[in-house]
Amino acid sequence: xxxxxxxxxxxxxxxxxxxxxxxxxxxxxxxxxxxxxxxxxxxxxxxxxxxxxxxxxxxxxxxxxxxxxxxxxxxxxxxxxxxxxxxxxxxxxxxxxxxxxxxxxxxxxxxxxxxxxxxxxxxxxxxxxxxxxxxxxxxxxxxxxxxxxxxxxxxxxxxxxxxxxxxxxxxxxxxxxxxxx
Numbered sequence: 001x002x003x004x005x006x007x008x009x010x011x012x013x014x015x016x017x018x019x020x021x022x023x024x025x026x027x028x029x030x031x032x033x034x035x036x037x038x039x040x041x042x043x044x045x046x047x048x049x050x051x052x053x054x055x056x057x058x059x060x061x062x063x064x065x066x067x068x069x070x071x072x073x074x075x076x077x078x079x080x081x082x083x084x085x086x087x088x089x090x091x092x093x094x095x096x097x098x099x100x101x102x103x104x105x106x107x108x109x110x111x112x113x114x115x116x117x118x119x120x121x122x123x124x125x126x127x128x129x130x131x132x133x134x135x136x137x138x139x140x141x142x143x144x145x146x147x148x149x150x151x152x153x154x155x156x157x158x159x160x161x162x163x164x165x166x167x168x169x170x171x172x173x174x175x176x177x178x179x180x181x
Contacts, residue, residue, distance in 0.1 A: 001028065001037045001050070001056070008044040016043065019073060023080045027087065045116055052079050061090060106157070136163055142167045143175055167178040 001126045003011050024039055037058060045053040052075045053066040065082035069075035134157040137145075146154035146167060155169035158179065166178040 001025070002041055005041045007136065008042060010043075010045045012043060014162055016072065016076075020052075023076055024056075026080065027083060045072070050075050052076055054079050054083060054085070061145055062151055063087065065092075067097065080084060081166045090144060090148055136162075139167060141166075 001026065003017075003024055005017050005020055020041055020043075024041075037056065039056045041098060042053040046054075049070055050070070050072040051066065051068045051070050054064065063083050066085065067075045067078040067082065067124055069078060070143050125180040132155060134155050136157045136159055138159050142154050142156040142165070145156075146152075146169075153166055155164065155166050157163070158165040161179065163180045165180065168176045168178070170176050
């Protein structure tokens with residue numbers, strides 16, 4: 001796995017880069033990672049805190065975690081722990097018995113994932129717009145990817161109907177599904 005480290009508000013030292021790369025290499029024990037996988041790491045340093053964000057796009061899902069802490073080295077350890085938890089949860093979910101498979105239909109492997117739009121509460125003005133190409137998948141896989149991204153909703157193309165659908169987390173627990181016609 002290749003690691004790209006970006007420093008915001010400060011230059012990344014070789015010691016920090018080595019620590020990050022060494023910690024991320026431990027994730028290889030959970031799944032096969034080749035050199036085509038590029039982990040993007042953004043390290044931000046503020047006066048009283050440090051923040052580290054890690055995104056690893058794999059063949060099956062996008063692993064993403066972020067941690068804010070007083071100590072940068074502790075933040076690195078915590079973000080790797082979060083990624084390990086995500087991997088364990090997804091492996092468990094994949095090994096569970098899946099619900100009835102929907103119709104098998106495939107499009108290319110390229111997929112873009114939606115991120116939260118950043119909207120100013122006071123102004124009701126859209127300040128960020130994202131475009132996406134919904135990937136063909138079943139409901140279980142859409143829920144899994146939503147959980148991996150730690151989002152509250154996920155847009156995808158339903159395999160059975162070939163239509164755009166949105167799965168979301170409900171406030172009372174469970175999931176909701178919005179289908180288009």
